[in-house]
Amino acid sequence: MGREEYLARRRGSIREEGVTPLGSRREFTERVRGLVAESGDRVREDFAAEDVVRDYCEAIRSGIKARDRTALNLYAQIMKLGEERRITVEFIHSLGAKSEDELRRMVEAVKAAEGADVLDGVERAAAYLEAALQIHPEHRQAVVLRLGGVVPIPGSERV
Numbered sequence: 566m567g568r569e570e571y572l573a574r575r576r577g578s579i580r581e582e583g584v585t586p587l588g589s590r591r592e593f594t595e596r597v598r599g600l601v602a603e604s605g606d607r608v609r610e611d612f613a614a615e616d617v618v619r620d621y622c623e624a625i626r627s628g629i630k631a632r633d634r635t636a637l638n639l640y641a642q643i644m645k646l647g648e649e650r651r652i653t654v655e656f657i658h659s660l661g662a663k664s665e666d667e668l669r670r671m672v673e674a675v676k677a678a679e680g681a682d683v684l685d686g687v688e689r690a691a692a693y694l695e696a697a698l699q700i701h702p703e704h705r706q707a708v709v710l711r712l713g714g715v716v717p718i719p720g721s722e723r724v
Contacts, residue, residue, distance in 0.1 A: 625640055694708065
């Protein structure tokens with residue numbers, strides 16, 4: 566290949582099949598970004614169509630068979646996504662929360678309680694317990710056993 570042919574290819578006037586000059590890639594990328602910015606939801610919906618997903622998966626499979634690094638990396642990332650999601654859900658459940666929102670509320674409650682005075686927390690807990698036992702007296706025995714003592718009924722004689 567001579568100097569003129571090399572320069573012509575660089576300028577994009579002579580194209581080999583499957584080769585895109587660098588400037589064209591930038592232009593194409595900018596057009597795609599503009600399209601996504603304008604109608605991103607519709608573009609994502611089109612890309613999520615069954616035939617597109619099937620073709621994409623087949624292209625990755627072909628790339629894996631050909632030992633293409635990009636396809637291998639994409640495959641690893643896709644497989645990792647499912648596992649990360651599953652592990653995250655298991656972690657949230659192991660902390661006693663049913664959802665991410667419930668876990669957030671639990672964390673916020675703990676953070677709010679960390680700065681509070683211990684005596685203030687005890688007073689709030691005692692007030693809550695008194696109110697709850699008035700509403701649900703059937704739980705009084707369980708609470709008394711749990712505390713290892715006596716919880717007086719408001720208005721009754723103290724023991």
